[in-house]
Amino acid sequence: MYYFKLGATGAAISTALSQYIVTFLLIWHLNKRAVLLPPKLGSLQFGGYLKSGGFLLGRTLAVLITMTLGTSMAARQGPVAMAAHQICIQVWLAVSLLTDALAAAGQVNLIEYRNIIIDAQSSVSGAGRGAKEANLYTEIAERIYSYGITRHCHVPEIEQGLSDAANSKITVNFTPHLMPMIRGMQSTIYLEMAPGVTIEDLYQQLKISYEDEEFVVLLERGVVPRTHNVRGSNYCFINVFPDRIPGRAIITSVIDNLVKGASGQALQNLNVMMGYPENTGFCTSPCFLNKLIISIFRKS
Numbered sequence: 001m002y003y004f005k006l007g008a009t010g011a012a013i014s015t016a017l018s019q020y021i022v023t024f025l026l027i028w029h030l031n032k033r034a035v036l037l038p039p040k041l042g043s044l045q046f047g048g049y050l051k052s053g054g055f056l057l058g059r060t061l062a063v064l065i066t067m068t069l070g071t072s073m074a075a076r077q078g079p080v081a082m083a084a085h086q087i088c089i090q091v092w093l094a095v096s097l098l099t100d101a102l103a104a105a106g107q108v109n110l111i112e113y114r115n116i117i118i119d120a121q122s123s124v125s126g127a128g129r130g131a132k133e134a135n136l137y138t139e140i141a142e143r144i145y146s147y148g149i150t151r152h153c154h155v156p157e158i159e160q161g162l163s164d165a166a167n168s169k170i171t172v173n174f175t176p177h178l179m180p181m182i183r184g185m186q187s188t189i190y191l192e193m194a195p196g197v198t199i200e201d202l203y204q205q206l207k208i209s210y211e212d213e214e215f216v217v218l219l220e221r222g223v224v225p226r227t228h229n230v231r232g233s234n235y236c237f238i239n240v241f242p243d244r245i246p247g248r249a250i251i252t253s254v255i256d257n258l259v260k261g262a263s264g265q266a267l268q269n270l271n272v273m274m275g276y277p278e279n280t281g282f283c284t285s286p287c288f289l290n291k292l293i294i295s296i297f298r299k300s
Helices: 007-033 046-052 054-075 079-106 155-166 199-210 259-274 288-299
Strands: 116-122 172-178 185-192 216-218 236-242 248-255
Touching (some): 155 172, 199 248
Parallel strands (some): 116 172, 216 236
Antiparallel strands (some): 116 185, 185 248, 236 248
């Protein structure tokens, strides 16, 4: 602005523009991490929107407008007043935006860390290839039974992964069930939502978290994941539903335990480690019909 010889007025204009640019870039970035902008104004719920970050967004914009007015008024008083005003206002802006950023990042914690129940159904192939009496056809056909109750070997891994992601100690109630089918695995997860959080908040957070994931597909609202839709693929289908009990939610996911749960996951990890595209080696599916079904789901 000094190049154009606009003096204090030019400095005020450039400062205001830079503040708007920084603020909107910050909002754009945070909206990828938390729900700041409601997907549909028609379905807006005031309490849920406050929890999801709408209040923080409004406050930030109000601060920005106030700062713009203050900058224009200080510019009328001359360069000294303008400089003093900018020193104070930049500190205010930095503190305000940092507060909003930390608060909005905290909105990712949309669920309570207690009373998490995981009800998992696994196919016979998930129990391994060992010759066990419990895996014989006469023991599996036309029946379901639970195993590893309160002592399943994967519970520590589940709790470790959840605790690392939440940065807080988490314990879960996990019970697996052996199903009379060759391949496939379904997990039904029951949890409590944080106060003021809605199912739409959870759905949007899942959408944000997995929109760039090659092999995780968040289904359309109300569509129930089914194991036969991922058979022979490396995909995980997932969705979230409201429980009939207020304040609770149900998350359902399905995978093919012989691909996503085993060899496919190994190949995907190799691709990531070697810097290859994650879908390398997955472009041809052994089950053509399922590949067609998955392509339809991804386009919907």
